[in-house]
Amino acid sequence: MSDLRPRSRSIDGIARHGQLRRSRPAATVLKFVGAALAVVAVSAASVAGIAVTQITNNIKSVALPGETQGPPPDLGSFDGGFNMLIVGSDTRAGQGAQFGKDDGVLNDVTMLVHVSEDQSNAVAVSIPRDMVVPIPACPREDGKGNYNSMTAQPINNTLAYGGLACTVLTVETLTGLDIPFAALITFQGVIQMSTAVGGVPVCINGPLTDKYSGISLPKAGTYTLAGADALAFLRSRHGVGDGSDLGRISSQQVFLSSLVRTVKSNDTLTNFTKLYGIATAASQNMTLSNSLKNVNTMASLALVLKGIPLDRITFVQYPSTTGVGGVYSGKVAPLKDIATALFAKIKADEPFSLDSGTGRGSVTDPSAAPAPSASAAPAPSASASASTPPVDALTGVLGQTAADYTCSKVNN
Numbered sequence: 001m002s003d004l005r006p007r008s009r010s011i012d013g014i015a016r017h018g019q020l021r022r023s024r025p026a027a028t029v030l031k032f033v034g035a036a037l038a039v040v041a042v043s044a045a046s047v048a049g050i051a052v053t054q055i056t057n058n059i060k061s062v063a064l065p066g067e068t069q070g071p072p073p074d075l076g077s078f079d080g081g082f083n084m085l086i087v088g089s090d091t092r093a094g095q096g097a098q099f100g101k102d103d104g105v106l107n108d109v110t111m112l113v114h115v116s117e118d119q120s121n122a123v124a125v126s127i128p129r130d131m132v133v134p135i136p137a138c139p140r141e142d143g144k145g146n147y148n149s150m151t152a153q154p155i156n157n158t159l160a161y162g163g164l165a166c167t168v169l170t171v172e173t174l175t176g177l178d179i180p181f182a183a184l185i186t187f188q189g190v191i192q193m194s195t196a197v198g199g200v201p202v203c204i205n206g207p208l209t210d211k212y213s214g215i216s217l218p219k220a221g222t223y224t225l226a227g228a229d230a231l232a233f234l235r236s237r238h239g240v241g242d243g244s245d246l247g248r249i250s251s252q253q254v255f256l257s258s259l260v261r262t263v264k265s266n267d268t269l270t271n272f273t274k275l276y277g278i279a280t281a282a283s284q285n286m287t288l289s290n291s292l293k294n295v296n297t298m299a300s301l302a303l304v305l306k307g308i309p310l311d312r313i314t315f316v317q318y319p320s321t322t323g324v325g326g327v328y329s330g331k332v333a334p335l336k337d338i339a340t341a342l343f344a345k346i347k348a349d350e351p352f353s354l355d356s357g358t359g360r361g362s363v364t365d366p367s368a369a370p371a372p373s374a375s376a377a378p379a380p381s382a383s384a385s386a387s388t389p390p391v392d393a394l395t396g397v398l399g400q401t402a403a404d405y406t407c408s409k410v411n412n
Contacts, residue, residue, distance in 0.1 A: 058283035061293040064165050064182060065139055078300035081117040081349065084181040084292075085110070085168050088190070089159060107159040107167055108235070109252070112175065116349040119304050121312035123346055126252065127171065129156035130245045131320050131332040136173050138162030152327040159184075164287060175343050181301070182289040189285030190231045196277030197268060199226035200259050202233060203365050203407035210239030220407075230255070233408075241361030243411050244322055245332060250359025251408040253315040253400055260313055260402040264306060309403075316342070316399035317359055338396040345394065352394045358406055359398040365405040 088109030110127040133155050137146040139162065147162050155174075158167040168182050185193075194200055201224050208217040215232035217223055225233050234252055241247015268274050292298060305313075319338035322331075345352045358364065400406055 058280070059293045060287045061290050062164055062287060064168055064180070064289045064291065067180070067289065067291055078297075078304055081115045081119065082181060082301065082304075083115075083177050083179045084113045084183070084301070085171055085179050086113060087111075087159065087164060087167055087182065087184045089184055089186050105160045106156040108156065110155055110167060110171065112171055112177070112179070114177065114346050115304060115308070118349070119307065121349075121351060122305060122308050122314070124256070124313070124315045125175075125318055125342075125346075126249045126315065127155055127174070127318045128245045128249060128320055128332040130154050131318065131334055132328050133170060133174055133334070135161065135166070136169050138166035138169055154331055164289070168289075175346075177343070177347065180289075181292045183292060184287040185282075186285050187231055189281060190234065191227050192281035192285060193278055194230035194259075195226045196274060196281050197226075197259070197262050198274065199224035200230060200255060200262055201225075202255055202258060203405070204410055205363055205407045206410040206412065208233075208236070208239050208408065208410045210236040212236075212238055215239060225255075238411065240408050240411055241359070244360065246317065246320065246322065246359065247361035247409075247411070249317050249361065250398065251361035253317075253359070254362050254406050254408045256315055257313075257400060257402045257404060257406070261310060264310065269306070311401050311403040313402040314354070314399060315402070316354070316397050318342075319396055319398075335396065338394070342394055342397055345392070351391045352397075353391050354397055354399050355393040356396055356398055358400045358404075361409055362400070362406045363409050365407045 086109070087107045090106050090108040106129070108129055110129065112125045112127070113122060114125070115122045131154065132152050135150045135153050135155075135158055137149040138158070139146050141163050147166070153161075155167075155170060158170045162169075164182055164184050168179050171177075172179050201222050203222045204217055204220055206220045208215055210216075210232070213232045213235040215229065215236045223229075234255055236251065237243060237245060237248045240251040262268060263278075288298075292301075319335035319342060320332045321335060322333070324333035342352075
C-alpha cells in the first residue's frame, strides 16, 4: 500500500508554521466519507475496465458467411428478437490428458436459441448429433472457395468439415432461420463455467454410472455438479434413457433448465466474483462469431435472456427418431412434418405448449414443488381470457421449460 502520510514540503497557499483553522468534526467525517466513496467508485471502475479488457483480449472469433458488422449496441439497448447457435466441440486439443488423444473435431452439441421479437419468450432447440441432414456448400476456412455440398451426413460432421460457419449454414438450411450469432465451447469451457456458477443441482431417479463419460453417482437424488463431473454428466449417453443420443438430449435438458435457474438466481446475478468467473471462463474457452465478440453485444443479449420468465424459456428436441433404415440406419432421422410445424411456430413467434413428455432420458421430479415464479404474469381477467387466443399444443415435440423440475432417467 502506498504511503498516504503528509509530505514535509510546503503546499501552495498554506504556510507550514501558520495556525490552521479548527475544522468541525461533522465536516471532517463527511469529507472522509466522500473521499472514501470516491476511491471506491474509481477503484470499481478501474477493476471493471481491467476485467472487460482482459475478457476482450481472450476472445477468439471467426466470420460467418455473409456476416456484416454494424456498430455494437449500447449496453442493454438490444431491440427485437434474435437467433443464436451454441455448439459444443469434442476436440481434445488443449483440453488435458484426461480426455485422451483424438484428432477428430465433432460438434457434440448443436443448440439453436430463438428469442421472440417482443423478447417475451425463448426456445432452445437441441439437434441430435447423429441426425442425418443435407450439408450445403460451406466456405473454406482460408476463404478460397467452398467445400462440396453433401446430401446425407450426420450433423456432427459439420464442425470438422467447415468449422463453425459450416455448422451455422447447415442449421440455417435445416430450419429456415437466419442465424447472425454463434458460439462454440470446448470441454474445458463447460468445466470452468459450471465451476464459476458454483455448480448446478441435477436430479437423477437412480444410480447413474457411465464408464465412457466417467460419471458415477451412487443413488437416486439431487447432486450439485461442477467441473469435470458436470461435463461427464452432459456427455453421458450410455448411462441415461435408452442409451441413444435422443435420451442424452432430454437428460442434458435437465441440466440446462437447472443451469438457467441457477444463473438467473440473485445469488449469481449480484455476485461480481461469479459473474467475472463466468465471463472469464467463457472468453478463454469459446470461439465466437465476429458479430458476438463485442462485450456490449454479449452483455445486451444476456440482459434480454435475463428478463424472460423461467416458464417462457422452453427446451425442445428437434423432432426425430431412431430405428429408420436406409441412409438413417444406425443414426437419427428427422420427423419432417412435426419439425415443419415447430419451426412455423418459432418463425411466427407464436407461443406453444408441449403435451408429449420430456423425452427418453428424463422424467418429472415428483418431489419438486417450486414456488411460483415472481416474474410470472398475474392471472388474466375473464374478459381478457376471452380475447386471448388459445396456445396450441405441438404434439410430438418433446421437451420442458426452465421452470419444470425434472430428473434424468437412468439406463438400467
